[in-house]
Amino acid sequence: MSVDLELDEKKFEQKLDLLAIRIPRELSSSITRLLNGYLLDKPRIKPIVEDPECEKNRLAILSERIQSTDLSEIPEQILESVKKLCEIEVIPHSLTLGYSYWGADHILKQILPPGVEVPSSFETTGHVAHLNICEELLPYKNVIAKVIYDKNQPRIQTVVNKVGTITNEFRVPTFEILAGKKSMETEVKQYGARFKLDYGLVYWNSRLEHEHIRLISLFKKGDVICDMFCGIGPFAIPAAQKGCFVFSNDLNPDSIEYLKINMKINKVEQFVKAYNMDAREFMKEIVEVPPGEDKMEPPVVTSIEEDKDDFTSENGSTNDTGGSNGKCVDDSTKVASAASKRRAEISSEECCSTDGEPIKGKRKGNKRIRGGVNIESACKPWEHFDHVIMNLPASAVDFLDVFNGLVQKKYWKGDLPWIHCYCFIRASESNETLLAVAEKALKAEIEEPVFHRIRDVAPNKAMFCLSFRLPKECFQEDNQSAFASGDSIS
Template sequence: MSSLSNSLLIPVEVRGMKCLDRKKFSRIVILPILKIPDEKLSKITQICKSYFLKLSNFMPVQILQEKNSENFNKCIYLNPDKVSKWLDISEADRTLLKQLNIADDNFDKKEVQLNYDNFKHDEIFKAILPENEEVVSGFSQIGHIIHLNLRDHLLEYRSLIGEVLVDKIKTCRTAVNKSSFIDNTYRNFSMEVIAGEEDFLVTVKENRCIFQFDFSKVYWNPRLCKEHERILEFLKPGDILFDVFCGVGPFAVPAAKKKCRVFANDLNPDSFKWLNHNAKQNKVNMSLFKSFNIDGTDFICNTFRNFIIDYCNGTEKLENGSKICVTMNLPGMAVEFLKHFVGLIEDEKLKDKFDGRIVVYVYCFALGDDPYSIAKKMVCDNIGADVTSSITDVFDVRNVAPKKEIMRVTFNLTKEILFSSSKKELSGEPPNKKHCKNIIFDN
């Protein structure tokens, strides 16, 4: 789509419109054209391609329906932002066109009727919304739902914005504006339908799996698709995955499909419901899949802990070369749960029996100029010791605001952490006394 930098094509009177009036986009415009013979069409279009007028539902090359035009039966519509006269075409291109007997005489102008259907949503927003202000810079699509986080100055235009998106994006049936803040325990947003159907049940395809869920009640971020894929690439068949904050299963379900053994947990009962639904819909081998609807602390201190104890006692096994992975995708607070791994196993007799490898992928928001150092420090601070030697990777997942990044820190959860009797012992300082299990993690 060519960038329309002025009001040559879109009428100026639509500026500030708050109630969408599609008829106001209808107007007759005068456009530059080149008259060309049909037999030389392919060669001429190659030369003129960069000058084409590109609009929705508009063919830049059309039949020229004029009298006395037998020799020139086609015309190319040119972008008026680039070409208003023959000499606006570069000298090099004019030379090539002259070799095909196309010259100044072939240049002309023609009246054309344009309407709302000829413009894409970004062009319409640029024409309607306030000048010198940020327009609708981006949005996410989750199934048939378009999700926006509109700035305050755009809120009075929200119904119009929603209508335009439902009109212009074929797969969109619903447009919602959501708060940019996740303001409750279950990580779902306050939401307002600004256009279309009030239908929140969506279907999303990701990593060869189909996910269904009620978008108004669970958390889903389509911008994390690539990150889900990256973690799945780290997992191998036979690995064991503990997904502490699993949502509706973007890590857990494809991992189980990959023949990993999965323990998936989410506190949100709606996420738990759709997690199990998605596991069944994707025909996961349920002998490899266990789901939990408990707090992350309980999941770590009971489910994960019991597995490690059983592994040390030989009642749980790891295939040769397999590893235990822990995903903690709750950037707002996941690092706060790291303290529960410190001294998780009290029976020191099991320490020598533990020979497995545990890899933790923990996500956090890093605010500042050096997100890599900030993310490392957050992990160390919450574990209560300098564990930088165990950190194998710090990855910038995506930017969410100026100087605010979602970071993923990957580190090895060592037996020194799991079997430490206190944070002082972990940091190399002699412990004063044995800490009570119930208060060891208080900061």
């Protein structure tokens, strides 16, 4: 139920009866220094203003403490210094502080009932302000939104509030627009990339910017990335800008539409291929060996060398949490990329065009290979990919079963990929608890897992990223049927 609180802006007007000194314009700086501490000191109010009676003069507005026309509240020594510069002419000066002067916090404290907690912050995505108004404040949501809109425009053009819990399969919250423009389509910028999105149709969380940067810093130019829950591309776009090839998937068709838009905006269409399907089906499709390729003689794989130093702490040593089996690596803040030993189709120094000729010249970033190699010609994911991103913390671990028997050993080249599985861990749970669930899905033991704590999402709930090398037991042997699926996790 909404309470109709009238926002009468005139009620917030405050008139100040002050004194001012008329001074020559050219002495403004000098007198400001002399009267330091005795001039009006209010945020966003200048103590030196134009004189309406003479453009050659200025008015130095005195502090509210100065009430005597003889200026007896100011030390005589300071007054004498001012008199040496000019004649002191004291005049009355009135100042009205209106609705536009006061901040949102001040206004809301005056409007809302006593004892009600005033909203102190909100999240922004482009020009959209996202409120999480608690139940106690819901009756006052419209006036709260209007004040926030008034006090933050033009930076904020739309104010929304989340309605209910997330129930749809795309994990997109439902919002109601409370103030401003009715459109929720906006644009944000992160780490040199631009993202266009409709906040009401797709998922976006500005608080994950540092995590996006952290994970992308692990990738190397030429790496092949599989992004199972890509959204509008917060991982895919900057990874592509770095020169990685990214197979990106999302179940939400609106997310994929905006991903394609963002690919064009950031000029990385050659580096990203978009899919709109179930995440398990996506992984199965990209590793399926195309007709003709399966008739070629596969490489002989003698062994898979595990890179023990891929995930290290900043001092270069692996951290042990001292858990029950000592196998969990915790809070690793700097992770080295695992692609240094793989057999790359495209080297970091020279790329080939579609006709096999090298593309020469030294140019920065992606421009060197634009017009030449693209993701279709450069990548064979059934032979190799370097990283898998699973950014769906509420349920990503449930999808780990897809990796059991996913890749065919006879076609695979180089090291097995790193899996980056985002998850929530409650205070009552431990890293080992989640690890056991992951291993059950994979039907294999995970060696040297890395747990990176990202942020607290609730008092007893935190978001983590579990990173590990895909166990070689997950290979599909020659006598296995394709895409053997592991047990589902309840």
